[in-house]
Amino acid sequence: MFKYFSALDGRPKKLGIAVAAVLIASLMISACDEAENSDDFLTRAQEYRDKGDLQASIIEAKNALRINRDNQDARFILGSNYLDLGDWLSAETTLETAIGQGGTLEYAIIPLLARAKLSVGKLHDVLKIAGVRSDMSDDLRARIMVVRGRAHSGLKNHTEANKSFNDALAADPKAFGAFLGLAGLSIASDDRAKGKELLDKAIAIAPENIDVLEFQARFHFLKKDFAETEKFYRALIAQRPTRVAFHAGLINALISSKNYKGAISNLKPLLARSPKNIQLNYLRALAAFRSGDFITAYNTSSTVLGVYKRHTQSMLIAGASAFAKKEYEQAAQYLQQYVQANPSHNEAKMLLSEVQLRQNRVSEATKTLESAAKDQPDNVNLLLAIGRASNMAGDLQKSGDYFQKAVKLNPENTRARAALGASQIALGQTDLGIEELKRAVEKDTDLARAEIALILNLAGQKRYDEALEAVERLQERHPERALGYTVEGLLQFSKGDPASAKVAFRRALQLKPDAADAAANLAAVAIVSKKPEEAKEVLLAVLKHRPKHTRLLMMFAEVQLQLNDSDGAIRTFEKMLEANPEDLRPRQILAQLLLSTGRVEKAYLLAKSAPLIHQNNPGILEILGQAQTRLGKFKDANETLKALATVKPKSVHARFLLAGSYGALADWSSAEREFEAAWSIDQKHMPSKMGLADVLLRQNKLKKASEIISDLSAEATDSPQVRVMQGRLALLQGKPEEAIKPLSEAHKVIGSPTLTSLLAMAQMRAKGRGTGLETLRNWLKKNPNDVRIRFQLANNHMLFSQFEEASKEFLTLHEMQPENWIFLNNLADSLNRMDKFEQALPFAKKAYKLAPTQPAVLDTYGVILLADGDNKRAAKILTAARRRAPNSPEISFNAARALERVGNIDAARSILEEILPKNNSFRSRKAAEKLLKKLGG
Template sequence: MPNRFRTTLSSLPLQLALACTLATSLAACSRTPPADELVADARRYRDQNNPKAAIIQLKNAVQQQPDNGAARLMLGQLYLDTGDMASAEKELRRARDLGAAPGTVLPALGRALLLQGQYQRVLDELPAESATPEALAARGHALLGLNRPDDARAQFQRALDARPGLADATLGLAKVALAANQTGQADQLADQAIAQHPDSVDSLRFKGDLQRAGNEREAARATYERILKIKPDNVQAHVDLANLDIEAGNFTKARDQIKQARKAQPNSLLIFYSQALLDFREGHYKASLDQLQQVLRAVPDHMPSVLLAGAVELALGSNIQAERHLNRFLESDPGNAYATKLLATVALRNGQADAALKLIRPLVEKTPDDVELLALAGEAEMRARHFDRAAGYFEKASQLKPDAPSLRLAHGVSRLGLGENPRAIAELEQASQADPGGGRAGVLLVLTHLRTKQFDKALEAVDAMIRTGDNPMLQNLRGRTMK
């Protein structure tokens, strides 16, 4: 045998031994810790307010041990805390099926369903007979979501009888009070819930929402920021801050908050909704609709998304789709002012003035000082050729908001319809002063002067528009006044 082969063969056992040693060491280096260690690590990360790291460890644990109910329970709770409700529901169901304690898993599952707007499923899956105080509170919140405040109050009271001081039940009674327009009592109960449990994120959020509804924006901001001090990765708090900024028109700040929320939980439906709201306010209607479709595919009954989808479709000119979404929303919240106004706008676009008035008139009786509603009512009455009623609505709207030229213009037009030329001219003059460069109000003013044979005033008005505007049509209008 040639020497080179003898040498190779003689060294083969050593090479194999080295290879085996290397393979063993690599396996040892890459070996995943046992599931129990991973769960312990996750618990440690959770206690350090690092839910992302905890979730990674738990996902590794359930990959090793798919039937580890404790790991799935903790994973579901962490998904719940970070705002990934669909994943939370999935893991909590697995934990329940694997024998997790009902007193722990069912309230968490109920909360995941609540936050997806699946109120009836909460009642179906958390039977009242065997419910813990926490589960009774979850049932109460579901009943409140189904517009059954009296039944909700009874569930919250049962929960408090069984466990006095339960923050979620106290908070539920606060929400019942708010539903009955008892804002003072709602605020008092919210403070009571926070005093009982200062770190209760839900109670703090409700308090922030009350402050926001009362136009206490800075106080609401401070409350939401307090939540982030307790739970820095709380997606809902970031979204609430983003929504505050959206309402105030601070779109750059809103984007920053959404970005922070996305870092904590990229797939949260809350983030998709908030991004849709931001896109809508910025006029990016198609982008907004894309975000909403992601929410509604996962949670078809998320009513805020249904309402926003109606507004977006209306802005896109898709009247049929807008009407479908808005009718569906109003089935769950009859008489909602915003949805009713949008649906009336759809009716007007479809040439159905009488249908619009049927929606609007009861609303005007309830909120007679809503300027937007008065303007919409005026437009509907004018389309129906009820010029006297239209003039009344526009006049009141103009009085409530005297610096709105569009309202004065509409009031002037309605007076023209009544043949009240002097009053029409007065309103059109006011409107044209706000847009002196040849806007619709100025043109209507000139035409009205011509109709009443006040040619000097018509010429004076058109010359004033020519001096301040560059609309080439004004010269044609001037030529008409000279004839």
């Protein structure tokens, strides 16, 4: 028999003993806990808190809660500890649970919970929970009004904030917190004198109060008196060493005074104790960013956002750090979130617009800048940025208008003049533009960018003599700098003189051997001149000085690829990753290179091991999904490509890949949905349309498939792939004669096993088996090792009862794959059909050894044993086959034959009486009827 099944063997695990052991252990622990009651732990928690040992207090409070989950006092202490440690999220969660219990501590909890919510920026929540009630004491009412005032202040509701603080003073004239709040409002409105006056009132009431001292520290910070700020915070830390906010204030002062090492040194022990603390991680990110360590800044700010997604300051650092690392997609994501939360922060909008420009999202960048300009219409930097964006969008007139306005607002701004000059040149006002650039250079001889713009624009006008004069002036002003010679090289190259360009670039490298721009351009000239070896030498020389320079290494790897040195290019990319594991671009290119050179497992591991911050990067997801597909990890590939389609929902390529992954899982309806989604995005995307036609055919949706294939035929008249679709459609419509022509035409262009199989099938159905078998044989003459086609040929011989030919093909397949039980089984079956059971027996026996549970193998082996006269063993084997395939009438009949041979007449008759009424047509039905009659049935 030549049908087969796959089976999975699962073994139940015995877990009873392990579960019992855990239950016993838990009972023992519970018994131990009851030795001390909740009050004992609570007493120690308060004692530790009074001593300032907040971590120990937390442990004891948790122990109290473990015994009594409803202990409100324990939650109150626990929440207070979290608040003092700066773990605001834990404080908020704990105190919310505590206040939900009602009880006598409710009023004491409200100010603390409000403070926790203030710290995480939930200002509206503060106004909901912190309400004044008639039965509150004057002191409590004042404290509640103070936190309400702080919430209003944070929401920029200064009138309401002012009212709340004054209401607090009305309730309690000594409410120093209200004076601090009013002082903050005055400072925010630029009235520092009034702020100082109100602060002094708070100092007079409570000179030693922690909050008053902290406000003084902040006031000194605002005045940029960082030494005094540091002094106040060190004094506060001496009083309350566990109060994280005081440590944070000190560290912020150190960062602001550019003492980054001191800030990081102070942060290390704090982060070791509280690795997920939002405030501390934010400050670590800030210190890293200010000191130029953008990788740490990005990673640490991402850690903060992983804990608390709405921490806007970390959004800004993450976005700015990603921009510095040239990871523009991540930068745009974080900066957009920040700008949405802080719509009046124009500096952030300018940075976001720069990211958008780098992503070529010019219209979005222009809108971002114009929204900023509404608040600051006379901001020259904003006007210059809008002009630049408009220029990139191709709106030269608009660009020029903005530059002109910037120059009018600030005539001495040389950057504005340089930009205006460049725009005038672009608008065709060449002479005006060049004169404007000259004026900019005259006013600022260090304005190298304007000089370069002048030189390049003169070159663009083919005014090479003037351009060279400008270059000479630049070189005279800065004889020690490589810049002038690099620009000369660019100018000479634009003149069409690569030899002089090379001389200039080499002069630049003599002055500065590590001049990356000069080296890159010199290498580029060599590449254009089709001298990659020369480019390689240039880059190797400069890389000795700058071994970790990303752009040079990238260029060097590209040269190696031009020299067909893919192994060398891979090593170069690996060096880049080793130097900077967070750098996305070399990881992405290397993974793609590994994939294209057949090193799929390595590509998979590289993409899979991408840092967390890159794991949703579209390029990484695409490579990972393709690698998983090629490794046969179809479910994993599908999950990966679903993530890609989520990140890029409007990408036709992402949708196309996702559809293909559903196809690999044979989930045709989902594949159809995704191919349709891809096609709806871009109706000119032929692969999506082809994929859609394919899955429609697989689902036998012939009407819809016919419409799509008709469109494809009109759009791609000569496409062999479309011809294949036409042939498949005709076959499914029961028109094999119409399938032959398109399949034959396609087969001439893209001969493949699949197409050969289809063509042979069509020919057999339309013209008889001879033509189809000949097609298969002709393919095998050219491709003798094609297992799939040889297997199809052998099976067709079996179907046509050509057992001699079938046995020859199965024997060849067996020789190609000696351990393949399917080939062994079918070889034995074909030999047995010719009554060559003695030759068949060894093959059947080996198939049985390799696949002892497969019904087809058991059936073949049992039938041959029966023919060999081993009736007892045959009966045992065939009865087992029937148990595994009870719905096969052929196997059941063979089992009945064997049982009859060993004298088990009743069992044989029972089987035959069962299968004959259920199966009107099977190969051995007549023989089964005859046997039943013989057995008296």
